[in-house]
Amino acid sequence: MTDLADLTIAAAGRGLRSGAFTAVDLLDAVERRAAVTEAHLHAYLTLDRAGARVAAEAADVALAAGDPRPLLGIPLALKDNMVTKGVETTASSQILAGWKPPYDGTAASRLRDAGAVIVGKTNLDEFAMGSSTENSAYGPTRNPWNTDRVPGGSSGGSAAAVAVGSALGAFGSDTGGSIRQPASLTGTVGAKPTYGLVSRYGLIAFASSLDQIGPIARTVPDAAALLEAVVGWDPMDATSYNGDMPSISKSLDRGVAGLRIGVVTELSGEGIDPEVLAATKQVIDRLSDAGADVVEISLPAIEYALSAYYLIAPAECSANLARFDGVRYGLRIDGATTEEMMAKTRAEGFGPEVTRRILLGTYALSAGYYDAFYGQAQRVRTLLRNDFASAYGRVDVLVSPTSPTTAFEVGAKTADPLTMYFADICTIATNLAGDPAISVPIGLDDAGLPIGFQIMAPALGEEVMFQVAAEVERLAAFTERPRLATSKVVTP
């Protein structure tokens, strides 16, 4: 018999509506799974048992009354940089230890309005800065496929929870690949929508011109359903998109016949693990067999994406994280003057990677350097957007591996900060362009670790992106689950 924690969101929704089980049953199954797996993974920072119970009971009442909302009663996890009213929110930083926000972010409140059950808050690299979830002040998250490996990051807790069944779906944030790369490393589906599609109100800001909230799920239709629940203009976020929302799940069954698919030359060779490349190539061949018109596309400016990103992101982070000063929330270390208090608080509260990026950004924005660093990086961003625009004149979507490697070992890249930055070479360009992209699992490497396939689309091109993603999912037929998810579940 299938454990309820292993159901897709779609299947769980059908089961709830048919009366096969209740939302409380579903929550119990997910919490039982967490009770077994958390000792190995540390995907969660906080489990909101009381709040989840109340939400599940309310969902059961609504279900009994025939309420049709698709996420009603579905247990979901939120990355701990998404603020939740009354539930501790730390962004994995000491500086916010114990903080209970007085409000819900827009994504959280839309999910509550959709009847979802928020199980808890997941671990991340501190303030979402990192690619392995090792930069958490509360300890790393492990990969459910092999606990000696990282789950990717920064949304590693959300990805690990979904992979192992301690949530049916989750949300993360993606600034340079922080949803897609952990999805790739954990065998889950992760989507970064077009910049502005999901409100950033209540997302603890890292780099405001790049940050986007998006879903992580076990299937492409599930990811689409999650995203549909949170998109839309929000008066609380002046950068949220105020035009018509693109369709997301309308074309999931349409296949790829007649679509033009571009393979990104610069992400198809050296620097990418051979097994990852081979798996990617196989899927591309199948897409071609399925009727897609596959061509190779060069994006010359992508060569500069990583360098531009590591000027823009630290610059914006240094401004955003100025708010953590020991005055209004979080940690305070006493000092003789306010300035001394602030400097001591920030030294104590921020971890090394966050400190490094604040310093880098402060330097890049300081007098005399602003235009040379930030201004120039923003112009390079325009060059990159021009490359993408010209590519999308010829093809409907672009494809590449999501991550240059499968999951690496815990501790392998922590000594030199630069080596960690390369983990995002395939994902960063779409953040700079503001475009949507999704990672879909396509197989395992020889070590039994998942490989992800990335599909990129032009801004507001979610419909065709999910259309191709759904076909990739069908063609790859990836049904493996991590061993931790299939181990005998102990009933407490």
Add this chain to the structure above:
Amino acid sequence: MCQASRDQFSGWGRKQSRDGVSERTGGSIYPMPVDIDIERVAHLARIALTDDELALYGEQLAHILEHAERVQALPTEGVEPTSHPLPMVNAFRPDVVTESLSRDEALAGAPDTQDGYFRVPKILDES
């Protein structure tokens, strides 16, 4: 074939990158930072670091900033900077009074408060 990853790796890890970016940078109109005054940067960022930490971060920043020369070497004359990817200029919302946090809620997370205000140590050091 994979220019991006190869050049990115070489450009980040070495003083002289293989593709000759360093050479091109010689003609850059921008001043390249030779020495970073890390103490000043830490002060601007309001982070109290020890001498050892200053030395370590100073070294790491210089190393990381080597990649900036790649970006600076690109000709971008007449290129407009991108700050927002969608063609949105002004974002208006109705100018109406809506509910906001109460004072107690706003103060609830503060490390120190007094009489409905955030309380901080003295601002000016007059000693």
